[in-house]
Amino acid sequence: MISIKDVSHRYTAKGREETVALSNVNLEIEDNEFVTIIGPSGCGKTTLMRAVGGLVQPTEGEITIDGQRVTGPHQQAAVVFQNFALLPWASILDNVAFGLELQGMGKADRIAKAEQYIKRVGLSGFERKYPRELSGGMQQRVGLARALAVETPILLMDEPFGALDQQTRRYMQEELIQIWEGDRRTVIFVTHDMEEAVLLGDKVVLMSARPGKIEEVIDVDIARPRDPEAVERSEVFAEKKEYLWRRLREMYQVTA
Amino acid sequence: MTTAVAASRALPATRRVELRKPLPTWKVWLVRAFAVALFAIFWEAGANLADSLLIPTFSSTMVALWETTFVTGEIWGPLAISNLSFLLGYPIAVIVAVPLGLAMARWKRFDKAFSPIVAVSLALPIAPLIPVVLIAMGLGITPRIFIIFLFAWVFIATNVRAGVRAVDKPLIEMASSFGASERVIWWKILIPGATPAIMTGLRTGLGRAFAGMVIVELIMLPVGIGALMLDYRGFFQADLLYATTIAVVIEAVVLAMLMQRLERRLLKWK
Numbered sequence: 001m002i003s004i005k006d007v008s009h010r011y012t013a014k015g016r017e018e019t020v021a022l023s024n025v026n027l028e029i030e031d032n033e034f035v036t037i038i039g040p041s042g043c044g045k046t047t048l049m050r051a052v053g054g055l056v057q058p059t060e061g062e063i064t065i066d067g068q069r070v071t072g073p074h075q076q077a078a079v080v081f082q083n084f085a086l087l088p089w090a091s092i093l094d095n096v097a098f099g100l101e102l103q104g105m106g107k108a109d110r111i112a113k114a115e116q117y118i119k120r121v122g123l124s125g126f127e128r129k130y131p132r133e134l135s136g137g138m139q140q141r142v143g144l145a146r147a148l149a150v151e152t153p154i155l156l157m158d159e160p161f162g163a164l165d166q167q168t169r170r171y172m173q174e175e176l177i178q179i180w181e182g183d184r185r186t187v188i189f190v191t192h193d194m195e196e197a198v199l200l201g202d203k204v205v206l207m208s209a210r211p212g213k214i215e216e217v218i219d220v221d222i223a224r225p226r227d228p229e230a231v232e233r234s235e236v237f238a239e240k241k242e243y244l245w246r247r248l249r250e251m252y253q254v255t256a
Numbered sequence: 257m258t259t260a261v262a263a264s265r266a267l268p269a270t271r272r273v274e275l276r277k278p279l280p281t282w283k284v285w286l287v288r289a290f291a292v293a294l295f296a297i298f299w300e301a302g303a304n305l306a307d308s309l310l311i312p313t314f315s316s317t318m319v320a321l322w323e324t325t326f327v328t329g330e331i332w333g334p335l336a337i338s339n340l341s342f343l344l345g346y347p348i349a350v351i352v353a354v355p356l357g358l359a360m361a362r363w364k365r366f367d368k369a370f371s372p373i374v375a376v377s378l379a380l381p382i383a384p385l386i387p388v389v390l391i392a393m394g395l396g397i398t399p400r401i402f403i404i405f406l407f408a409w410v411f412i413a414t415n416v417r418a419g420v421r422a423v424d425k426p427l428i429e430m431a432s433s434f435g436a437s438e439r440v441i442w443w444k445i446l447i448p449g450a451t452p453a454i455m456t457g458l459r460t461g462l463g464r465a466f467a468g469m470v471i472v473e474l475i476m477l478p479v480g481i482g483a484l485m486l487d488y489r490g491f492f493q494a495d496l497l498y499a500t501t502i503a504v505v506i507e508a509v510v511l512a513m514l515m516q517r518l519e520r521r522l523l524k525w526k
Binding site: 053055073074075077078079081083085087088089090098099101102103130132150 | 424426427429430431432433434435436440444445448449451523525
């Protein structure tokens with residue numbers, strides 16, 4: 001279980017006023033839960049996700065994972081990055097095996113494991129290719145496989161499909177649902193796409209900006225396994241999406 | 257539980273746009289041969305027209321080149337002497353400048369400390385320094401090595417620095433998220449990422465070191481190939497002077513080509 005208690009984060013960029021990225025955030029995330037975080041830009045959603053991964057040390061409050069306090073990057077979580085963050089000089093196989101290599105896993109073992117996850121994300125046959133030879137959607141599958149391969153209980157996804165075109169994004173969402181339902185982890189998924197938030201999440205965490213705080217946690221009571229097309233036709237989906245938009249619109253009216 | 261979906265359903269990989277149509281290899285060589293032939297014809301005609309003791313024809317230069325390399329072999333001794341200082345000076349420049357460039361890129365303190373020296377060295381012509389160096393270091397091989405070092409180091413250091421600075425920051429964050437230590441970040445991210453720029457620096461530095469080797473022998477310290485060229489000039493042996501120059505150029509080109517081959521091998525992901 002991830003427990004976020006009274007977390008605030010402020011920082012001062014050079015020559016600017018202090019920014020309050022997070023203010024008094026409290027959130028509990030159960031094991032194997034899929035949580036999406038949505039909010040206007042500047043609401044600290046990415047900061048919150050990074051704090052769980054130990055990439056940011058919040059100035060106040062604490063985050064614990066199964067009772068262990070997070071003080072830096074740790075072996076409990078793996079991150080999927082918005083811009084893929086693939087090593088351009090390494091083959092797909094080496095990219096997927098990168099996290100395992102850093103863990104000190106032997107060559108034969110990590111290759112076997114990397115191949116297994118390459119297969120899972122549907123990239124068999126591309127092991128020897130370099131990232132630039134792949135499309136954006138395929139590159140993000142590599143990013144996903146790399147994060148899955150280290151087999152951490154937590155997966156942190158930072159707008160992973162944000163850089164993809166609409167159709168590819170939609171297709172990747174479907175695949176992510178399938179992969180996740182077959183291999184459950186705790187997921188924190190940051191997005192700015194309302195449909196994506198509802199389609200994927202068990203819970204949608206709605207945040208507001210300046211200062212970044214949690215407005216509401218919305219349960220998405222749609223059963224698993226989810227059939228994306230059926231979900232999209234369902235009333236619950238339309239209802240949740242509408243509700244999210246209403247809340248987000250209020251926020252924009254306040255700030256704009 | 258595995259859901260492998262055929263990757264062929266994903267969008268096709270992007271292709272690189274070629275600005276120019278590629279030429280087949282035989283055509284490349286044909287064009288090159290044609291350019292050289294054209295140059296030779298102009299040279300031959302021009303030298304015949306000028307009819308000067310100091311301007312040899314292309315054909316006599318080629319004959320002289322043949323003689324000095326294969327008949328008398330008198331180029332080899334001096335060439336070896338020159339290359340010895342080059343073979344010591346250039347690696348020293350690499351060994352000093354690569355770590356320096358890396359350190360400057362990663363630690364502000366190094367950067368601030370060395371940036372004035374780098375700025376001065378980039379602007380400063382090295383040739384006027386040669387007499388000063390000779391006075392300080394005498395006439396042995398040491399001043400020659402030092403001057404070659406001076407010629408090369410700053411171009412290597414600045415390229416390495418720029419290369420590391422240009423490494424994608426998210427890659428560093430990605431590596432830390434997987435628990436990478438500083439050492440791992442160096443070996444797995446910064447150095448591979450900076451390799452293209454490092455290679456550019458090594459190549460530029462190689463050319464500069466080679467130029468330094470010849471210049472020091474020509475203007476102040478007549479040994480090796482420089483002394484040989486000065487002798488030929490003194491005896492009005494223009495054909496041998498040109499032939500020697502061409503031999504030096506050939507060596508420089510061969511070194512550059514070897515470097516390029518190494519670069520291609522290291523950067524096949526590009």
